[in-house]
Amino acid sequence: MIPFLDVGAAHRELGPEIDAAMARVAASGWYVGGAELEAFESEFAAHAQARFCVGTGNGLDALTLTLRAMDIGPGDEVIVPSHTFIATWLAVSAAGATPVPVEPDPLTRNIDPGRIEAAVTPRSKAVIPVHLYGVPADVEAIAAVARRHGLRVIEDAAQAHGARWAGRRIGAGTDAACWSFYPGKNLGALGDGGAVTTDDAELAERIRRLGNYGSPAKYVHEERGANSRLDPVQAAVLRVKLQALDEWNDRRRRIADLYLRALSGSGLGLPHVPDPAEAVWHLFVITVPNGLRDALQQRLTQRGVQTLIHYPIAPHMQGAYRDLGHAPDAFPIARDLAQSVLSLPIGPHLPTESAERVAQEVLEALAVLGAAR
Ligand SMILES: *Cc1c(COP(=O)(O)O)cnc(C)c1O
Numbered sequence: 001m002i003p004f005l006d007v008g009a010a011h012r013e014l015g016p017e018i019d020a021a022m023a024r025v026a027a028s029g030w031y032v033g034g035a036e037l038e039a040f041e042s043e044f045a046a047h048a049q050a051r052f053c054v055g056t057g058n059g060l061d062a063l064t065l066t067l068r069a070m071d072i073g074p075g076d077e078v079i080v081p082s083h084t085f086i087a088t089w090l091a092v093s094a095a096g097a098t099p100v101p102v103e104p105d106p107l108t109r110n111i112d113p114g115r116i117e118a119a120v121t122p123r124s125k126a127v128i129p130v131h132l133y134g135v136p137a138d139v140e141a142i143a144a145v146a147r148r149h150g151l152r153v154i155e156d157a158a159q160a161h162g163a164r165w166a167g168r169r170i171g172a173g174t175d176a177a178c179w180s181f182y183p184g185k186n187l188g189a190l191g192d193g194g195a196v197t198t199d200d201a202e203l204a205e206r207i208r209r210l211g212n213y214g215s216p217a218k219y220v221h222e223e224r225g226a227n228s229r230l231d232p233v234q235a236a237v238l239r240v241k242l243q244a245l246d247e248w249n250d251r252r253r254r255i256a257d258l259y260l261r262a263l264s265g266s267g268l269g270l271p272h273v274p275d276p277a278e279a280v281w282h283l284f285v286i287t288v289p290n291g292l293r294d295a296l297q298q299r300l301t302q303r304g305v306q307t308l309i310h311y312p313i314a315p316h317m318q319g320a321y322r323d324l325g326h327a328p329d330a331f332p333i334a335r336d337l338a339q340s341v342l343s344l345p346i347g348p349h350l351p352t353e354s355a356e357r358v359a360q361e362v363l364e365a366l367a368v369l370g371a372a373r
Pocket of ligand 1: 058059060061084085087088130156158159180181182192193194
C-alpha cells in the first residue's frame with residue numbers, strides 16, 4: 001500500500017529536534033507570543049525574502065486579516081481563482097467582501113492573467129492569485145493588471161513555501177503573501193498555523209493588531225480584532241522544519257521529474273511549470289481525459305496506490321456560495337478541472353521505488369481502461 005502522504009514521516013526524520021523544541025517552549029513558561037515566535041517570524045521572513053512576517057492562527061486567518069488590514073470589506077469585490085481550495089474565497093467572505101471568480105489557464109491551472117481585466121468593476125479592491133499545487137502563478141502579469149486598476153495583490157502562498165518566480169521567492173514584490181502551516185503543507189506544523197509576509201511595515205503592524213484583539217497595547221482596543229496568533233509551540237517546531245524545507249522541496253522535485261518523464265506521452269494532462277517559475281510540488285496533479293478519472297482512481301486504489309482529488313467540487317458550485325447564483329457552467333474550466341484532476345502520491349518521504357511503482361501502475365491502469373493513446 002502506497003499512502004498519498006506520510007505526514008508522520010517528518011517527525012521520524014527530525015524527531016529529537018522537534019521534541020527538544022517543544023520541551024523548550026514548555027519549560028520557558030511563555031505560551032503566547034514570545035521569543036520562539038519572534039525567532040520563527042524573522043527566520044521565515046528571511047526565507048521568503050520579505051522584510052516582515054506576522055504569525056497567525058492558520059492560513060485562512062492570514063488571508064482574512066490581510067484583507068481587513070487593507071480596509072477591504074462589505075461592498076468591495078476581490079478577484080479570486082475559480083479553481084482553488086475554497087479557503088481563498090472564504091477569506092474574502094469572512095472580511096465581508098464578495099469573491100469574484102476568474103478562470104484559470106487550463107495548462108498551469110492558475111488564474112489566467114489575461115482574463116482578470118474583464119472581471120474588474122468599480123468595486124474591485126484586490127486580486128488573490130493562488131500558487132496552486134506549488135506551481136507559481138504569473139504574479140508579474142497579474143501585478144501589471146492590478147497596477148492599471150489600482151488593485152492590491154495578495155498572494156495565497158499556502159501551497160508554495162519556497163517556490164520562486166524569476167529567481168525570487170514568491171511573495172516578494174507584491175503587497176503581501178499569506179501562508180498556511182497546516183500539517184500537510186510543504187512547511188507544516190503539528191497543528192494549525194499561518195503567517196503573512198510583507199515589505200509594508202504599517203500593514204504588518206495592522207495585521208498583528210487585528211490578530212491580537214485589535215489591541216495596540218494591553219486593554220486598549222482600537223478596532224474589533226480577532227484572536228489569531230501563531231502558537232509558540234508550533235513556531236518552535238516550524239523553526240526546526242524550516243531548516244529542512246529546501247531539501248524537502250528538492251526531494252519533491254525529484255519525484256515530480258520522475259512522474260513527468262514516466263507519464264509523458266501517456267495522454268494524461270501533466271502539470272505545466274511556466275518558464276521563469278520554480279515549483280515546489282505541494283501536489284502532483286494530473287488530469288484524466290474522457291471521463292475516466294474516477295475509474296483510474298478506483299483501479300489505483302485496488303492496486304494499493306492511494307490518490308486524492310484536489311478539489312472535487314468547484315467553489316462556485318458549493319452550497320456555501322449558492323447565494324451568489326453562479327450557474328455550474330459560468331466557470332466551465334473550473335467545473336471541468338474538478339471532474340478530471342487526480343493527485344498522485346508525492347512528499348519528501350516518498351521512496352523513489354514507490355514513485356516508480358505509482359507511475360507504472362498509472363500506465364498499466366490506462367492500458368486496462370483503454371485510455372492510452
Ligand atoms: C491550506 C490552504 C488555505 C488555508 O490554510 P489553513 O491553514 O488550512 O487555514 C488557503 N488557501 C489554500 C490554497 C490552501 O491550500
